[in-house]
Amino acid sequence: METTSKTIYLDNAATTAMSDGALAAVTEAMREDWHNPSAMYTPSVEVTAKLNEARETLANITHAVDGEIYFTSGGTESNNTALFGARGRKGSRIIVGQGEHDSVFRAASELKSMGYDVRFAPIDTDGSVNIDEFKQLLSEDTSLVSVMHVSNETGAINDVARMVRLAKKLAPQAIFHSDGVQALGKIPVNLKALNVDMYSASAHKLHGPKGVGALYVKKGVSARPLLYGGGQEKGMRSGTESYPLARGFEVAAEEAARELAVNAERLNAYRLALKEELGRVNDIRVITPIENAAPGILTVAFDGIRGEVLLHSLEKFNILVGTGSACASHHESRFKRLFGLDEAHKEGVIRFSMSCENRIEEVEYVADCVRRCLASYKRSAQ
């Protein structure tokens, strides 16, 4: 078996390569549509109109008929704006999933230190929030709930619509936010059906540019901005709008929406094949709930090896994978204990995350390289 010369990139949950369309769109807008949207002359009015078209495109894709989409600098800003902006009075309860992305989890921890009654809703070993335990936490004085749509660690899909229904009943004061960063472009997102009050998204997870995200806020939901200033984005997010980035987001989201069903089928086939191949010769634990997960993610735990070691071994075969929490600068182990793994597997978590650029033909090569890496590691460890 020869090492492939082309890199096989399997860390698309961390970030994605830009699509040709999105890249061309950003470049063109940087060249042509650079006027400040807030100025009063015609070129600025035109950029504003285009910016609103981009907003409209995202609203159409996500069925955001009941609210407004605001552009932000990314998923982290969207999540922080939701948590800090929609928090209720000090001391009130705030419920977030135990498996949330750091931008929700750490914002919640900060809110805890500020005097909020922050509760972390337990997750099952597949990364999804346990609904029964979630239900127990809902209370009259809950001001904010934040549960991610798709887990970045495992791909697990939370039943957000059902959780919103429970929250509306048992915590009627609560604003319900969902982090959709790993959902948009991967699974259908229907904000009307989900009935969430706020929803976060990011462009660079779906082949768009880095540095732009979006926050949906339902009509009538009161949230404070995180950034004060010129009053852009109807006062919800000050700062000169970057139309080129919004345009790149628009194009990438359109492309992803158009290919959603086709890609879902392909990525799921890739995932199933990879799971089969990996399981055939290795002792693995599959963490991702295959039947209930975004199609592109397969998180597994290998026996007797640290994920980081396997990651670096695979890199020698031009295969790039993640160990989870890959978009965090630190590499802590908040999840290791949550996946319920035995001693042999608990350090060996690898997240394979695919995109439309991967090909089913790669699977056998990837699985074979994993096998070789493990064999070589175990020989050297003896």
Place this chain on the structure above:
Amino acid sequence: METTSKTIYLDNAATTAMSDGALAAVTEAMREDWHNPSAMYTPSVEVTAKLNEARETLANITHAVDGEIYFTSGGTESNNTALFGARGRKGSRIIVGQGEHDSVFRAASELKSMGYDVRFAPIDTDGSVNIDEFKQLLSEDTSLVSVMHVSNETGAINDVARMVRLAKKLAPQAIFHSDGVQALGKIPVNLKALNVDMYSASAHKLHGPKGVGALYVKKGVSARPLLYGGGQEKGMRSGTESYPLARGFEVAAEEAARELAVNAERLNAYRLALKEELGRVNDIRVITPIENAAPGILTVAFDGIRGEVLLHSLEKFNILVGTGSACASHHESRFKRLFGLDEAHKEGVIRFSMSCENRIEEVEYVADCVRRCLASYKRSAQ
């Protein structure tokens, strides 16, 4: 006189067209250097190294030898991070200039509503902070001072170094922040000499991309982040780093630094010529302190016309100008009363802001168009 077919853009203080170099750099980095800097494999390590090179370039240009430069999503985020992140205990004094950009002014107003003793340091009619009155406001319990380096309204340069010296003496607890958004790339910025604790900058004001800025924080200065999450930028600014935008910032800042002296001379010549030409036939009040202002800005007040009306009239001649506060979505008049204008002039403020793309040959045409607009307006108003 014929209308020029090429647009004469004189609103460079609101935003600038991207330079060819910066545009090419962003495009190349979007194509090549898209891996997540926080991942563990080699391409990510390489992007991180490049990101740090961009940081280093900005540090060299600004003589940021005593601290760290963090990338943000822009000037507004940098300013908000400084004000909210470096605020002291509730009730302590916070001093900001009366003429600060909205992203400082409104953040300070928010701090006031949160229980801080916020004082606005009066400005003179040229837009610069009055140092004597500033000095009066400094107190032992002052926790934060924020004074802009260059006024976006008038181009006036504040003597920040002197104000820092006063603050260190009379308000020894205070962290001193300066908004340098209109300074970087326009006048020499030496953070070591200024001795500020924090300093904000933005790329799109100097022919870089929109959506990226920087915040300098001096070693030993304690400031909290505004965005929590993955811990990027040493925990000071979470969120996946956009290396392509940072790279565009780097290239634009390098270009501006290289041409700083040449451009300053050219822009100042443009400004002086424009002032002369405008003053020759119109009754104007010059607000910009020509001898002590960033070279590219000329703010003047015209007699008997609203700035907005003149702006739209000039647009018919393909001349784009600002009315000040142009990068704000609202168009309020915080400054009108501050410039000390008489009744005839107080509504007629226009900000001409030039860049290296303007040519001295344009001046006569611009002045002539202004004259024609005013004459036509006054005829129709009679």
